[in-house]
Amino acid sequence: MRATVDGSGIVAQSQSALAPFRLYRPESVAEVKAVLAADPEAVIGAGCSDLVARIREGCAPRALVSLRTVAGLAAITHDAGVLRLGSMVTHHEGATSPIVAAAIPGLAAAWSRIATVRIRYTGTVGGNLMARRYRYEMPLLLGALDARLSISDGRTLGTGELWTDDTTALLTDIAVSTADLVWFGYERSMRPTTTVAVAIRRGEDATLSVHATAGSEYRRGISMRADTQVGTAADIDPARTASVLAAQLPADIADYTGSAEYRRHLVGVLARRLLCAAAVATHHREDEPHE
């Protein structure tokens, strides 16, 4: 809250107490890049649902480049085993997209449970990632899916790298490989204490590996991985694999909502639940990869 930053209390001040910022409304990615190069103080704004909260918490951008009118950032495609999400895809669009639902049903289902109806229409996948807030869930979902983020400076990053890379360049799109993806699911029933996302992928030797992330409101997501010797999700030993995953959590995993022991226990329970769901869901299609 701005008032807290000022030391003057906890009541939010009106927006009008803030100095106006320089506003840019570019229409192409090239124009965004030109603005960012010419005005290094410019902060990117997508749906601005997080940015407004940040401003009310005391952040005072001197310049804002709005992505609202930038063409070509909201596409969803699934070609040659790659699901590609433009950074401006809103939660509502992602959750209701037939392309996402066909490519990774578990992602569409998880996406539909993010936030509230108002925020789902406004908030974007790019904003959720680039806000770099531990409590936001896209880094967990896309982290377990090993998504690659295309940045306008020419690099691609993994979602985990966002916590150590402080780029303020434009995120253009997010790519998720589906060619070897067998199943994906997400458990948020214990949110805010612990959530777990699980992706099961088939390796070159035809055995499956489990890629998972564990999140909580107050800690950055943690990646875990367990390789199996089996070829179908139904043959994965859920209890054993879940405990292999949970054992990878760091010793200092405790936060405000639970001790390390409790959080490790929860990750084990939620991962086991997801692996059981994977066995049931893939039972009839003999673990055909998503194409």
Next chain:
Amino acid sequence: MSDPDTETSVAGAPAPRGALDISIEFSLNGEKQNCRIDSNAVLLDVLRENLGCRGVRGSCERGVCGACTVLVDDVPVASCSTFAFAVDGASVETVEGLAAADGTLSPQQRAFAECGGYQCGFCTSGMLMLTTGLLRREPRPDRGTIRDWISSNTCRCTGYEMIMESVERAAELTAAQDGDRV
């Protein structure tokens, strides 16, 4: 760039000028509005302070409580967390636009009155706009859908059951008004 106050630029061209204040044009409850606003103005302030829409309430100012809900191009948004520049070219609807010009209440307003969907009334304008947005999208929502939508707005008074009933009744009255007799 779409703003006349900024210069069109391409990579390598001179720095574009950002604007500190801008002109926006949008439709408010069906009437065209032209406003000159500060770049950082939020829609809630513009609607309440500049355009006199006092039915749009501010409370949490974090997009959480729903008191400030308005429809922008038919979808509910938190006006407290929407920069006013974002509605340039859009259609904005507030609770002031619900009743007919002769004062006849809309089906949603009648339903909330009939079912006691409010006590102090602070949340009611946001609830009415949320209901309007929902029924445009799903004229006959089931209870689960109503709960999903209503759960995004906070009411400190009612316990929500009467609000749920009000939304169901609003669906019936809207269908009846549209000629689809229930």
